[in-house]
Each structure stands twice: as C-alpha cells, then as structure tokens.
Amino acid sequence: MATAAARAAIGDSEFDRDTAVVPRADEPGTYDIDLSAGWTIIAAVNGGYLLAVLGRALRDALPHPDPLTITAHYLTASQPGPAVIRTQTLRAGRTMSTGQASLYQTDEQGREVERIRVIAGYGDLSALPDDVRTSATPPAMPSYADCVSSDDAPDDGPVTGSTAILERLDLRLDPATAGWAIGMPSGAGDMRGWLGLADGRDHDPLSLLLAVDALPPTAFDLGLKGWTPTLELTVHLRAVPAPGPLRVALTTRNLAGGLLEEDAEVWDSADRLVAQARQLARAPRG
Amino acid sequence: MATAAARAAIGDSEFDRDTAVVPRADEPGTYDIDLSAGWTIIAAVNGGYLLAVLGRALRDALPHPDPLTITAHYLTASQPGPAVIRTQTLRAGRTMSTGQASLYQTDEQGREVERIRVIAGYGDLSALPDDVRTSATPPAMPSYADCVSSDDAPDDGPVTGSTAILERLDLRLDPATAGWAIGMPSGAGDMRGWLGLADGRDHDPLSLLLAVDALPPTAFDLGLKGWTPTLELTVHLRAVPAPGPLRVALTTRNLAGGLLEEDAEVWDSADRLVAQARQLARAPRG
DSSP, X not given: OOOGGGOOBTTBSHHXXXXXXXXXXXXXXXXXXXXXXXXXXXXXXXXXHHHHHHHHHHHHHSSSOEEEEEEEEEOSOOOSEEXXXXXXXXXXXXXXXXXXXXXXXXXXXXXXXXXXXXXXXXXXXXXXXXXXXXOOOOOOOOOGGGSEEGGGXXXXXXXXXXXXXXXXXXXXXXXXXXXXXXXXXXXXXXXXXXXXETTOOOOOXXXXXXXXXXXXXXXXXXXXXXXXXXXXXXXXXXXXXXXXXXXXXXEOOEEETTEEEEEEEEEOTTSOEEEEEEXXXXXXXX | OOOGXXXXXXXXXXXXXXXXXXXXXXXXXXXXXXXXXXXXXXXXXXHHHHHHHHHHHHHHHSSSOEEXXXXXXXXXOOOSEEEEEEEEEEEEOSSOXXXXXXXXXXXXXXXXXXXXXXXXXXXXXXXSXXXXXXXXXXXXXXXXXXXXXGGGSOTTSSOOSBOHHHHHEEEEEOGGGOGGGGTOOOSSOEEEEEEEETTOXXXXXXXXXXXXXXXXXXXXXXXXXXXXXXXXXXXXXXXXXXXXXXXXXXXXXXXXXXXXXXXXXXXXXXXXXXXXXXXXXXXXXX
C-alpha cells in the first residue's frame, strides 16, 4: 500500500490512467482506449474495470456525471490492448439522461467484435436531495487490521493464472469468507472485505463500478473452483463515497441451473450504502 | 376469478392476447402491437406488462426462448395504443443469445418517440442442468385464503386513477403489508402477496416479467403516496414456474436521494425461486 506521502489523488492514479478514454475529434461520442493488462484476473480483463471504462466514456458523452443505474452484458472476452467505445444518447432530461455504449476490439481476422454492451441512466449524485430512510445496515465484519490480505494466502489457492489486479487493490478479506484459500470454504456463498486502491486513491462513483466486481467470487466460498464468467452486471450508485476504504459484501442465495446471482452491497467509511449491484454469472463446474 | 371450467390456458388468455406482437413481413426483427388499456395503473401502462411485451418480441427474434436476464430503461411514458418494437440480435451462441429491443410510439406531432429500451440475455430454462444449491427460503406469509384482495380495500386508498390492471390479476396481499390501504402502513418497506392471473392462466417465463412489477409499490408501506416511476428494472428468471399462484415478496432497504430500490423475489408453488428482480425508482414526494 502506498505511503501517505505518495498517495494518489482522484484523477491521478493507476485507476484513472487505465480507464482514461480519448474522444475522437472527428467522431462525436466515440472513444479510444488501450485496455490495461494491469486489471486482469486468471485469463480475463476484470469486468468491473471494463464497466468503469465504459462508465467513463458515458460520463463524457452524457450531460450528467454519475451512473445512477448501469447494466453491462458481457458478450465476448475482452483482451488487454486497443479498443473503441461507441456511445449513443437515448434521452437527455433535466435531472437524468440515458445512454448506451459498446466496446469493440479487432480480432485476428481484422473484424470488429463487440465485447460489451452497456445501457445506463446518469444523474448527479451530489445534487440529489439529502433524505435517507434506510433499513439496511453495514455488514458485520472485523476491522481492516483483522482482515486478511492476499499476501497472507498460500500459493496453491483456487486462482491459477494472472492475479495482476490484486497488485492494484488494497483488499482485505473477512477471515470468515477467506477459508477457501486454505481449502476450507464456509459453504455459505458469502464474500466480504475492505477495499481500497493500492496507490491510495480514494473512491469516487467511477471506482465504485470496479468495487462491485473486485472481490473473489462467492463461488469460492461455496467450494467451487474455476472461472465464474459474468453474463450481466447491474450497478446502482446511491451516494458519493466518503474517503477511506469501502466495505464490500457479496452474497449468493441461489445457485441453480448452472447459474448464480451475486449480490453486492458497498458501504463507505461514513456507514452509507453507496452502491448495490447484482450480477448473473455462470457457475464454475468444479 | 375465473371458474375452473373457464380457466384460460397459456397461449389463450388476456395476458397472451394483450402481449401478442405481430412481426412485419418486410422488416425482420420489427413487430407491431396495440398496447392494451387493460394493464394501466393510475395514469400509466404497467412497467411489467410492457416488459413482457418486449420480452415476447425478443423471444421471437432470438434463437432461445427465455429471458435469463433482462433490463429495461423506461425513457418516456407509454400510452395505450399502437406501438412498434425494433429488435437487434447482438450475439447468438449455443446456449445463450443476447438481444436488444426498443418500443416506440408516435406522438401528437407525428414524431416517433422511444418509450423503453431493453437489453437481454436469452437461454432455455427447461434445458438448464438440474442442480439447485440455494440458501434462499420462501417468504413467510399467510396462506392465500388468509391474504386480502383489493375487493376488500376501502375506496379512499392511496391509488387514484385507473386500476384496470387489478381486474386482470388475482392478487392477495399479506395483511402485514396491506395496512397502507387503511392509512396504517407498517413503515418497513415490504410488500408481499399471492399472484395469479384473473382468468386462471398459469404463469410461464413471460408472465414472470409481469409478476415482478405487479404488486403495489413498497413506497406505500413506507407511508408514501403517489406515483413511483420505474427508471430501470432488471429481472433474472431462474426456473420455469410450476402451475398455481406465485408468492411475490418486495423489499426496499434504501430510500435515499429521492430514489429507492425495490427488490423482488418470486416463488412458485413448488417452493422454487423462479425470479429475482431489482428496480431503481423515483420515490413519491408524498
């Protein structure tokens, strides 16, 4: 983890650099990006990182800054390297706008292949009224100091392949949901942890899109091993996160027909529920 | 409620008639429909009915029959009357395909206005493997006979305007979540009920899209009155429902910034979790 002196700020961090999209001057609403290899896990580019990339393009294309609700369908596997994002504005209202974005890469035959399609409603989180009437409570979990880092894990855990993303996260798992790393999953289908960015950048609405898909999959806690490909991921951003690490709690209540849902709740240091997400994923065979 | 003798079958019911889409012979993937006034509530066409209409068009356009995950963004208010649906196939795989659909109506100036945009992943629910590992349990609620019908409600409840949809539903609310009808909301943000179709048609995957948005809004149980417009609704279908009425449980855990999420779980008569849904809606001012 970065020292306080070297702490990255929002706008000047690994996350900001690797999600930066470059608008094409001659094609309004079209953006180029070089997808970073720094956010891969196993053999794939992390789905939350990809969602943040598309979220940043829509943030530029739409008149409102924050994704209030954003849904991604993962069509084909993205690879590190060049990609183009095409956006479309569907509706621009006073308090909310709706847009669509697709990310494409060129395959070995030179054909453009769509990787992800996103549809989202954007607004301004900081302009929302102050009313909060919530019955939701933060997840019960140990303090940051009492949670475990991937540095503590043995080398023969269920993840084989790239773990590049772990170097960019400051992730501490609740020991109650980390037993899978030593072959003792709880079986409950839960995953909880503290989540910061390794370079010390605080969270903002865009990095919340990463946060909802940054923990190990709940399938590991169910005793399953292998890849859990996301078919669809929907995120609701509910508030601008306060500085400091987030608490992220994932739950799977229904694995059936080879599919599972993964529900995510993200809480900030001020005990505010800042994001809710749900994804439908294919369960690992293992 | 229909008598057993007059019981409508799947394919031959009010719901099937009113969601029937007519493919244009000369425009593949384009469909016409006359949106029925029979599924309106207050001043609006019900969002679940509209989702079922779009779901039926995609069912025709895509190579797989069932929406495994479907997301709708409600852009402008639909009106009863003619509409056109345009679909696009994004990806057609062996076990799953992905498509997009938009519903348009013509405004008073003769311009085509987009009402709803949907993106969905389709598969074949009856071809999924049989494995079920679920920790979810059906909602605790009284039997159908001990729940209350809208016929039991006083005339001065919070709903003013059309209640046409209620004539097409066989809806019985858990009395614990029906107090709002007599000015005594629980404040918890819950809504639970048994849900059939009034003409006796059993549920199928398409009518589950209606079911997730057919109960009164949880806002009523929070003591709020008025319209709760859906911004975005995502539904995951997890199994083909068994015959008989469904149990639908809605929960709101976070009302903040003028927005609320409404989570829906739908259980069939065989105690199987057949659908999970979440919507982001604007909270009523009242």
